[in-house]
Amino acid sequence: MRVIILDSAKDVAQFAANTIIDTVNRKMRPTLGLATGSTPIEAYRAAIDAYKANRVSFAQTVTFNLDEYIGIKEEHIQSYRYFMNQHFFSHIDIPLSNTFLPSAASLNEAQLHKNAHQYEEAIKKAGGIDLQLLGIGENGHIGFNEPTSSLRSRTRIKSLSESTIEANKRFFKNGEYQPRLALTMGIETILESRQLLLLATGSKKANAVKDMVEGPLTAMCPASALQLHQDATIVIDSEAADKLVMKDYYLWCEQQRQDLE
Known part of the structure; x- marks a missing residue:
C-alpha cells in the first residue's frame, strides 16, 4: 500500500486527475471505475480542464x-447517474453508451439481483477495471460496503448504515424520499481492479484513514481490504493524515520513491 x-x-484532486489522465x-x-461524492468532484474538474486543453481524450474510455x-430514477437530481453526467460525463468526449452504473430504479428484489449479476458480467466483458477510484466513509466504508460487509462480496443489494444515511441527508430536501438501500460493487469486485486509488481529505476522515492503513484487516473497516491489493495508492491531505502513527515514515518513503524516479 502506497x-x-x-x-x-x-x-489530492490534481494527483487523482493526473493518474486518471495517465491511465x-x-x-x-481504458476502463475506469468511478466514484461519486464530494471528494472526487475536484478531481473530475481537473480532468475536464485537461480534456479542454487537449491533454486527454475519453472517446475510447469505458x-x-x-x-x-x-428506488430513484436516473434523471432524479440525487441519483448517481445524474451526478456523473453533471460533474463529468457531459463535459468530456466520452459516449454515454460507454458509461455504466448499476441499474437500481426498480424496487423488485428479483430484478435487482438480476441487475447486480448483469453488472458483474458487464465488467468482465469489458476486460476488468484498469483503475478504480475510491473514497472512504467516516465509518470506513468503500462504495456502499458498510462495516461487517463480506470481504468476498460481489455487486449486490446493500442496506446503508444510519451514519451513512445521516451523512447523505444534506443532499435531500425535507420530506423528500431518501433511499436506504443501494446496489454496490462488492469488496472482492473492487479488489479485482488492476489499480486502486483512494482519496480522503479533511479531519473527519482521519480515524477511518488510520483504521484502513494501520489497523487490522477486518470487515468492521471495509477499506482495510485495500491492504490485500498489490497496487493500492492512498492519497490524502494533511488533515486526513493527522491520526496516522507512522506519518513521518510514509512521507520519508514517498521522498525516497521520488528520488529514485
Missing part, C-alpha cells in the same frame, strides 16, 4: 461506477 500525504485537498493515455481502450441508490 500512502501519499499532500498539503491540501486541491493537491487513459496509456491504454487503447466507465463503471461503484454504486447507485435503489
Whole structure:
C-alpha cells in the first residue's frame, strides 16, 4: 500500500486527475471505475480542464461506477447517474453508451439481483477495471460496503448504515424520499481492479484513514481490504493524515520513491 500525504485537498484532486489522465493515455481502450461524492468532484474538474486543453481524450474510455441508490430514477437530481453526467460525463468526449452504473430504479428484489449479476458480467466483458477510484466513509466504508460487509462480496443489494444515511441527508430536501438501500460493487469486485486509488481529505476522515492503513484487516473497516491489493495508492491531505502513527515514515518513503524516479 502506497500512502501519499499532500498539503491540501486541491493537491489530492490534481494527483487523482493526473493518474486518471495517465491511465487513459496509456491504454487503447481504458476502463475506469468511478466514484461519486464530494471528494472526487475536484478531481473530475481537473480532468475536464485537461480534456479542454487537449491533454486527454475519453472517446475510447469505458466507465463503471461503484454504486447507485435503489428506488430513484436516473434523471432524479440525487441519483448517481445524474451526478456523473453533471460533474463529468457531459463535459468530456466520452459516449454515454460507454458509461455504466448499476441499474437500481426498480424496487423488485428479483430484478435487482438480476441487475447486480448483469453488472458483474458487464465488467468482465469489458476486460476488468484498469483503475478504480475510491473514497472512504467516516465509518470506513468503500462504495456502499458498510462495516461487517463480506470481504468476498460481489455487486449486490446493500442496506446503508444510519451514519451513512445521516451523512447523505444534506443532499435531500425535507420530506423528500431518501433511499436506504443501494446496489454496490462488492469488496472482492473492487479488489479485482488492476489499480486502486483512494482519496480522503479533511479531519473527519482521519480515524477511518488510520483504521484502513494501520489497523487490522477486518470487515468492521471495509477499506482495510485495500491492504490485500498489490497496487493500492492512498492519497490524502494533511488533515486526513493527522491520526496516522507512522506519518513521518510514509512521507520519508514517498521522498525516497521520488528520488529514485
